[in-house]
Every structure is written in C-alpha cells, then in structure tokens.
Amino acid sequence: SAVISQKPSRDICQRGTSLTIQCQVDSQVTMMFWYRQQPGQSLTLIATANQGSEATYESGFVIDKFPISRPNLTFSTLTVSNMSPEDSSIYLCSVGGAYEQYFGPGTRLTVT
Amino acid sequence: QKEVEQDPGPLSVPEGAIVSLNCTYSNSAFQYFMWYRQYSRKGPELLMYTYSSGNKEDGRFTAQVDKSSKYISLFIRDSQPSDSATYLCAMNGGATNKLIFGTGTLLAVQP
Numbered sequence: 001s002a003v004i005s006q007k008p009s010r011d012i013c014q015r016g017t018s019l020t021i022q023c024q025v026d027s028q029v030t031m032m033f034w035y036r037q038q039p040g041q042s043l044t045l046i047a048t049a050n051q052g053s054e055a056t057y058e059s060g061f062v063i064d065k066f067p068i069s070r071p072n073l074t075f076s077t078l079t080v081s082n083m084s085p086e087d088s089s090i091y092l093c094s095v096g097g098a099y100e101q102y103f104g105p106g107t108r109l110t111v112t
Numbered sequence: 113q114k115e116v117e118q119d120p121g122p123l124s125v126p127e128g129a130i131v132s133l134n135c136t137y138s139n140s141a142f143q144y145f146m147w148y149r150q151y152s153r154k155g156p157e158l159l160m161y162t163y164s165s166g167n168k169e170d171g172r173f174t175a176q177v178d179k180s181s182k183y184i185s186l187f188i189r190d191s192q193p194s195d196s197a198t199y200l201c202a203m204n205g206g207a208t209n210k211l212i213f214g215t216g217t218l219l220a221v222q223p
Contacts, residue, residue: 001158031209042116043156043200043213058210092155098204099144099163101211103155 002027002095004104012110013083020079021107023093028073033101034066037090046091049076083111115139118201118214127223131188135201135214138182142203142212145177147186150198150216159186159199191221 003026013019023032034046047055047068055068069077080087088111094103118135125131133147144163148156162168165179174187184203188195198216 004155033209040120040215042114042118042215043202043211045210048209096209098206098209099146099161100158101146101209102158103148105155106153108153 001100001102002029004093004095004102006093006104006107008107009105010108010110012112015084015111017083018079018081019083019109020077021091021093021109023076023078023104025074025095029095030073031095031097032070032076033094034068034076034078035092035094035103037092037106039089043092046078080109083109085111087111113138115212116201116203116214119217120215122218122220124220124222125191127191127193127221129191129221131191131195131219131221133186133188133199133201133217133219135184135203136182137184137203137212139203139205139212140179140182141205141207143206144204145175145184146202146204146211147173147175148200148202148213149195150200152197156200191219193221193223196220 007022032049046061047057049055049070067079090106092106094101116137146161147159150156168175172189176185200216201214202211
C-alpha cells in the first residue's frame, strides 16, 4: 500500500476565500482521487486526477469551484474556491484502482 | 434512493462479542465490495475486498457478499476495544475506479 500525506491537516477559513490542499504519495501513481466526506454523509468522489491531463469531475462538482493540479506522478492539489459554510467538510485524496484504494489522513476544513 | 445503504448505528457491544455490519445496494453492476475502517480524525483504512459473491476471511474479519440479495456483511469475531471505529462499505462496478460508499456504521466495543 502507498503512504499518503496531506497538508494542511485542518484549517479554519472565512467565507469567500480559497484553500489549496496538497496530497503527496511515496510512490509514482497514475491516478489520484479527491473525495469529500461531509458529516453524516458518505464519502463522495469529487474528481479523478491523471498526470498530464485535465481532471475528470463527477456530477455536481465543477472545475471553477474545485480546480485540481497534477504536476507529477506523486503530487496533486485540490483548491476549494470562494468558500461558503457548506464547504465545511473533510477532504481526502486517495490512490489505487477499482478495488484497492488507499486514503490520506484527510484535511478538515471549517468555513466560517 | 441511495445506491448503497448502511445503518449508521451507533452499535455498542461488549468486548469479545461477534459484530455484524451490513450494507445493501441497488446497482446490480457492482462487482467489487470493500470494507474500510476509519478511526476518529484519520483517513479510511482498507480492511478487505471481495470480488463478486462469496466469503473472504482475514484473521478475525470475515466479509460476505450475497449478490442475489444485494447484501454484504462484515463479521468481526472476538471484538476488541481497538476495533472501535467507523466501518464503511464501498463498492465498484469495475468499469471505472469510482468507489460508492455507504455512510458508515459507528462501532464501540466496551471493555
């Protein structure tokens, strides 16, 4: 399994601002995934990030709100833009495939 | 209707008990079934995965899949206080890498 780190581990932000979350993996991987975990709700895939191409977003998530970068095979960033209190959530990155995905520790975001 | 349903609990059991955690699903295309354990303020940790129907055992953990009933289970034998966590089921049809998760069941094992 891969070792995944995320920065920051938590943050409190004001509405209208943006936060960039970093995800670092200890090995080269083709695909990285970004999920959101809201209180009382299931983990939901935001987008899939492949190195060298545009991220693929799931229904309900748009690039303007959640821009993603994937500059190399071990690193990705997710930006939460123009934040509102509804964006308060845990954001997680993961790597793997259809049946073995490994998750980072998550970034706990609170928007006030 | 959600694609995956999971009883949120909380479920409280005494140490040593057998725990049964369950999920139901509606999409017959799901082929891969996973169980994750998530401790408080940590990321989900993959416990085990099963392909199609059948059982899979790993130590004190047994995963069961009944595709005819669209029902999966995770059994924990001789439960320990260290098993106290949220357990998430997840599924995938195999055509993409998108996992569909249940909401998780909070388990507390009392010493």
